[in-house]
Amino acid sequence: MDLFEGYVGIRLWDGQLVDDIIFSLLLALLIVFAIIFRTNFRLFVKMLKDVAFVKERPNMFDEAVRRDSPFFRNFMVFQTLFLCSITFFVFARIRGFVPYPGEKGVLYSIGIAFFVLFLFYQFKQFCYYLLGTVFADPEPYRLWKTNYNAIIGTWGCLLYIPVLWLVFVGTYLTIPILLFCILYILCRFVIIYKTIRIFHTKSSGLLYISLYLCTQEILPLVFLYEGMVYLYNFIETSTLWH
Template sequence: MNKFCHTGFSQIQELYNQHVEQIDSALQHCKETPCTNGMAGEPVPYQLRNDFAITGIVFLCFFLVTYSLKNGQKYLYQHIKSFFRHKERAGLFDESSGFNIRYTLTLGGISCISTGLFVYDFFSKTEPFLFQTVSHYAILFVYIFCILLTVVGKTALYQFVNWIFFDKEKNSTWISAYFDLLSGAAFVLFPLSLLIVYFNLDFNFSKTFVLTAVISFKILLFYKCIRNFFNHFHGILHLILYFCTLEIIPLLFLWKGLIYINNILILKF
């Protein structure tokens, strides 16, 4: 009885060893021979909310907005009132004449970064080939840099043109009003950028909203331009020339420049 049991267990052990050798051989063969059967998997689409760099930029903007709202409430309130109030000459003790460089640069920078995110999201939908060939970080940096460069260039152009045609006080009032609007745009554009990044806001809705915000921004600038420079009827022709030259044309140059940069990046990479 023991002899038969010993023989049976020996056969089972031998069969088990053969089976293990067959499995090891099959695994080794799969490693050495590339598998050509089956269908290729579909890559996961790129999403802004999964990018750590985008998340870092959004958190930085959030802390800067919180800082501005906490410490600059009086500054913001004064400049909102002064934007819609026209004075021929600023008073000696008028606290709203001029601007605080901390809040101006902080909120203006947030507006530029949020606009860069919108442009980034727009081209990621309309030019997917660009995002397949070029680093996403490089594209975002280029867009934000171009928008910042446009703002700096427009400010220098304002200073030059207004220095030729208008007095120093009107020039100062206009620059302050421009940066007030740029700072105020941060409170509109930044929440929308959060919806685009983290809630995948509908592309058509976000595009319409941003376009509406830009048009509203230009209408307010147009109003301020009339009140500050051309408050007489005979200056309407100069107003149109001034506004088109310094507001509409720079936007067209920026848009065409971004498209040209996209083509260069595709060719280079």
């Protein structure tokens, strides 16, 4: 009598492992975001207010101001960069720019994309610091920095919409990519508007704004483009996918 060896399952398609890993990463990020949102609700509301308004003198009696947490700000920045990394990876995979890697390949490529974006972000922060300390007083620069962090954090929250579309819908790719670009453009316009509102009354305000537009809105994008091209060429020649 033959022994029962069980059923032979249907082989999963090559991209199933990739989707499972991305789903796990997004689920973990959403859980952490939900916990931070629940425990720092006042800071979240303050972040939205900083995007909508420019308060030259924050109310020191406001509990959200007194409880300002570096961990909250850093997580919102991390969330934004991480969602951007997943967006670039998923879009490149769907378009066929990268093959279907294994488990390590997925984490490796997302990690590289995150590292490139993190370096890009740190470069911009360094330029912001130089311009802020040379051409602005400490108080206006501190106010601008608070508004900038709020805008980046809010943009990161909105990025869940195109990212979830790319991961779980997978069709009509023009819509999430266009939405991602629109959100990015709106983010940059709001930052430019805040910069003009805060620094235009200073004697060196016009020079500061001109330098800001050149060093922060044009030159970094060129560096980011070159970095992404290098990343694509590196992935194409890497042995992880061959």
